[in-house]
Amino acid sequence: MSHRTYAGPVAPRTTDRLTQRPLPASAVRLDPAGHLGRWQALNAAATLPHSIEQLETSGVLPNLRRVVGESDAEYVGYMFADSDLYKTLEAIGWEIGRTGTTAFDAFLADSLALLTRVQDTDGYLNSYIQGTRPDDRFADLRWAHELYCYGHLIQAAVALHRGAGRDDFLALARRSADLLVRRFGPDGEAGYCGHPEVETALVELYRETGHEPYLATARRMVDERGQDLALLGPDRLGAHYFQDQAPVRESHEATGHAVRQLYLNAGVTDVWTEQGDDTLLAAMDAQWDSAHHQKMYVTGAMGSRHFDESFGDAYELPPDRAYAETCAAIADVHWSYRMLLAEGGSRYADAVERALLNAVAASVSADGRAFFYSNPLHLREGHREEENAPSRRTPWYSCACCPPNIARLVASLHAYVATADATSLRVHLFAAGEVDVPAHLGSGTLRISTAYPADGRVVVDVDGELAGALALRLPGWAQDVTASVDGAAPVAVGSMTVEDGYLVLPAGTRRVELDLPMPAVAVSAHPRVDAVRGSVALTRGPVVYCVEQADHLGGPSVEDVRLVPGAPVEVVAADGALPRLVAAGVAAATTGDALYRVGTGPADGEPVRLTAIPYAEWGNRTTGAMRVWIPLA
Template sequence: MTAPSRTLHAPAAPAARAAATSDLTPLPLTAVTLDPRGELGAWQTLNRERTIPHVVERLETSGVMDNLRRITGESEADYRGFNFADSDLHKTLEALAWEAARVPEDQPWEQFVRDATALLGRAQRADGYLYSHVQGHGDQHPWRDMRWGHELYVLGHLIQAAVARSRATGNDDLLTVARRFADLAVKEFGPAATRADGYCGHPEIETALVELYRHTGEQSYLDTVTAMVDRRGTGALGTGPFESAYHQDHAPVRESLEATGHAVRQLYLNAGLADLAAETADAALTSALESQWRSAHGTKEYVTGGMGSRHKDEAFGDPFELPPDRSYAETCAAIASFQWNWRMLLDNGQSRHADAMERALYNGIASSTGVDGVRFFYSNPLQLRTGHDGTSEYQPSERLDWFACACCPPNLARLVSSLGAYVASGTETAARVHLYGSGVITLGATTLTVTTEYPWDGRVEIAVAGPLTDLALRIPAWSAGAMLEIDGTTASATPDADGYARVSVHDGATVVLDLPMPVDLLDPHPRVDAVRGCVTLRRGPVVHCIEQADLPPGVTLEDVRLDTSVPPRVGPSVTSLRAGATILAEAVVHPNDAHATGTFMVRSSRTAWRSGMLPGRIPLRAIPYARWANRTPGAMRVWIPTHVEE
């Protein structure tokens, strides 16, 4: 095959779709311009003005750049960070590439990118190997530890950064470096390789090599992914301190039907498998991915879109093992889920994947970054108790500006820079809109101008200019009573089998989609023991929480019970929290701690207390979960116990 056009800027561009006429054809990143006055556009602005400069600075102060310089003799500093610290640079370079495509007239980091690329080239060995942890330690050897070595993981992020830079700017300097390393990996782990452990303990290389194949047309990259996938599942990576399932090495990939082990590893692997299935039409892979999706999203997903319930091994737990206060819900896992669902969406067109992307984006991903853009959560709990010990950076009481394992901040930077690529797909005559945000979508000769305050308001207005005839609009699963108008005339908003309302349009048409956004009370699945008797407040796609900061003096958050007999209502915005709306409700305070015996309460004592004292009523304000921990440190919860009259 021939390499795709340089104008194809999308992060994931299936070759089978690149020349297609389907409304699932990925758009160039430059096809979507998000309005900075809207939620998604404002997030991109914050990312550009605050997050990216912060990340670039921390690459220096954390030792990432010096780790490479010590190989070239330009630094005498000791190696710092985890063995995969190189990937922090690679993810940052990818973010800068998408920014170069998004704002080509202003590229303040171009010299940094050129310098970093030149440094990588100088550090690279003659055979293409480029991994500062091994090169910087005389007792380390390439490819010695496939379980924990992370060489292929680091290569994967280098490839994604290089492809992004090539697509965004046409500059192949980084691609040249990445391909040298990739070609070495093909020799070591391609179809002709004989080592049983010829695959990475931390999946990521799979999706990267498929994208490199798509970008260059080099078949060996795709064949190497197939070989790695075929080998995985034999247990050849070994165990300790975790079992084979931690590395998704417990069963052949096509027979692994349940999301298990390290959540980020599983979800990155699934993204790569979806890429591979799209290029090879592997029905067994597609079937396994469907089972994986139903396992992950049907039994192991938090209401915020977070993934991974266990701190010990950053892993999925058993089905419905979803404790809110011990939820790990790593930021990178939510990002990986977003990326996997995008690939599944491109393959089957089902809106449930866009729903999952939206749920993670506005909740489990957005919660990771403070409103200042420079403080982050690594894990994203759904409850923080009064008196919580937040000394660990992996379960802190407030966001931190960096981490020893700093995978999340640069991962956030690259996702937010590329958000426009996930908004819509299609051609100039047939299009689908997956995520709603103010801005302009360009499909060849067609332009769609979207005006909305989503996710704070459900009205989405789209002005059509050009030859577009077929428009599909996602009707979110949370929505009831959606309404559509075309040029002021009511049209059917009934979704098709894929979950999209399809309408015929014309040049000059105005389409208005109205998605009512009442406050919903969500009950947990009966098998989620940890939150039985609790409810969550959600409005549209936005999950809300209550914080100690919003309670009256003297009231402890754990003593608050929501009175569900009083319907909650929409509250005003909070500009300082970048929250376009809040939720107002009523609650009852149960000061149980004063009457309990240790960690339990005798039922008869509880009854006697109730007969002698009435609980107090208070107004309750819930804020978007994504905006918690932006004021003072304090308790928070998403699942709120309900008040029951006795």
């Protein structure tokens, strides 16, 4: 365990506009036996080493070597393949901060040396352009992803600076960032990237270095956006694909490529954080509502369309053809956490939790070495496999943005657990572990004991002195919550102090036992979500469930099962794992071949016991149909 103090992935320099402020990432330590702590351990033991292996075999490292004559291989992969390396390096930065591991030191040394050799004297560094189109530097801002790659390079350098205390990557990244400032900064030409990402990275680099031109450059890119990508003219996918159809301040609907929109929003929120301008925050409020109240899957995934990996129209949320890219769910965690800092309010933490425990969690296999890129909520019987519409997780992808993105998020997960304001310490994610009390609120440590989300009991002990208030999130899904304070009898939280969706306990509290009842609950969607009409999703606490054929082998197809409305749903506990849900269902009566017929649907058929597993665990056994949304009998 490292004991260095280090900042996490969002470290605002200007905090006076913020409702909440991050704790140092080092202030939070997850218990490796807890739900999130186990995931971090798996990430460190499997996902991160696996990613490093894949960087070699997938061609990312050879792509860089060939620029300096150290490889004869052809360039392989998409033009933004460098970013796979950068995201992996970022994950290593957080991992070193978290554990002090030296396991990656040799890889870091090799990577730094290679990147240093490839980087041009002016700071330019991009294996695709340097290696295949050397005359095209910054010639195709719309598609070439150069600024996107610099963004990930910068974020890696910041993580390695914070987590590992390394100046070397930061110096390298600054040479590239300085090039961006000269070229696209306040004194440069107008220009911004077809794939937003560099905006948030430049703000973070400003935060880490105090060098204001980085912030000014990010701000300019945000301000310029919506000018049709520096007048490059129309694209087949439409300006909205690039969030370029209108200025940021006028774009109130989450639209176009989902990851682009969400990364942009993280950057815009960061610019607002450091510079103000409430027209930016107002746009972010509208964007957040659009994304979360009209365009979010129940799993927290976003992006409905395969065609252009985009948000669809409002309420266009097909479960079977959900694109639901892993990176979009990760991006929403990034952005919603920034909105939480900006405005407080448990809805933001609810969104982080929903995405994290469902969409993001589902993207990783049980062994941490295979991944979903898209995360559909319904896999049809007889489904034709495609790389981005699979029935099984894959070790890597031709477009491998997701796996190392998971690695960097999970390595920094602890940073999302708690924040503070002037008078209170707030816990957002319930995870077994420890949270250091920030100095302005006292001293010592919160000890959080919980099997959450397997169980809704969360015990927080204050080891030390908490001179400020302790605020615990009351999740939006939770009802009939009680809390026992300092050994007193449990009391309904409705009779206690609740602010912004948080139960607020006074200074001096020593122990809170929060009880979040977790019955299995059937959830329905807004009636305009036509694709799931007449169906419900089974949930328990923050966890979304699905029925999978693997639990119904020999029975009816899960394509044909129906849930009996109102029937009790049994929670079947499993040792050390999330419980399963078992409920009464029926198989739909067969209706013959006719695709259309006069009258309404079929009668119900034979009773069947339905077993539902957490959506995050689907696809780890035999393949077969899967569905989150279950029609009602």
